[in-house]
Amino acid sequence: MIKAEDSRERHQGRRGLLRLAALAIFLALLSSCQGERRTISVSGFGTVTFVPDTVSFTITVKNVSPTLEEATALTKEATQRVVELCKKYGIGDEDIVTSYANSGKEYANQYGEGEPKFLGYASTQSTAVSYQDLPKFEEFSRELLALEITSLHDLSFSHSKYSDYASEADMLALDDAKRAAEKIAARMKIGLGEVLSVASTGNSPGMEYGRGYETQLMAKDMGGGIALSPGILTATKRVDVVFGIR
Template sequence: MTPEAPTRTISVSGAGTAEAVPDLLTISVGVECRRDTVGAAYADAGAASAAVSDALRQHGVAGADIRTSGLNVRADLTWLEGEGQRVAGYVASSMLTVRLRELSAASASIAAVVDAGGNDVRLNGLELGFADEAAVKARAREAAWKDALRTAEQYASLASARLGAVVSVSEGPDLPAPVPLAGVQRAVSVEALNVEAGETGVSAGVRVVWELLD
């Protein structure tokens, strides 16, 4: 009995990206206080953090969207020639991760944060994204599938063959999305700070195995 010839297959990876205007801005807000005593540093950092949180709530940010993500108290050390390392004071710091769902009001909310925290506040960056990226992700997957199909069809043609049934499909690791077309424009006053949403990309990857027919 003649053994059956093994089924020929072709395995191809595809990548796709879809872009949309983001509807969620996540900011990292820090508070850092340097004082002569641990108690003073800790108390002032707590007061500044509370002031920042209150300012955010006054601008419509829900409590569920304000999260403490870091807390630290340390000695502020300095080196003096002939004396060695000395304690110059103490530093207390905390970090808040804040989700802003009204991008049109983001600039005003950030200005309120800076005003409430004063010289002790630190803005450590922002990230634009989506409250629910399912629809954008679906378009990215579709683009990845089409990319894989085009590549597979080309290889099949080069091999004088054609594609048969799909044998398997697996989602590959997401590729880095394009850098969001967004930015923070500096100005001479806090009130003039402007956050521009632009568009943010979501990526998807897929690996597909097809039968290869004569």
């Protein structure tokens, strides 16, 4: 009799534990359902066009000489003349960035068939420049190309106030996303809630121009500078917005 009662009590205890476990699972599921939010995800796009006022480019100087000292000295002297000419045209130190001179042995046929031939010691140095007087660039580049430089390359255009245009494009993209969300909400007969997240992406501020070596050689052959025609640039932004639903 005692054994039967003990068995019945253990059975009832297990049933009680099962009820508690089931209740806990139900409450967890209920909480999860209540925590889910209905949302609308939309994308918007904004574009602002502008005329560039800045050209950026790189001047590279390279010399090969019998001695490393001579090659380095020639390269540094030519680079210094480039910097002096930049300052003559009103370019500030913050818009002239000169690398360290890179030196090493120079060979002919280094990667081809046959034995490489030692030519001497090479020294290379580059100067990155940003210039904001585009109408004078042809005259400026004519004087640059008259110096002992190896190449003028990596030309690109931008604007000194590009961040302002990019911000304006962001605002246009947000307006576009909001209109899209409102149209969806009106069509589905639902109300828009608060904004839950916003992510913005966009294009780069510059536009490449031509191929540096070809541009430089063509200008040297013609005995003139480089005539620029940058055209119109754009700042394009995309925003992804998530709205809650009321």
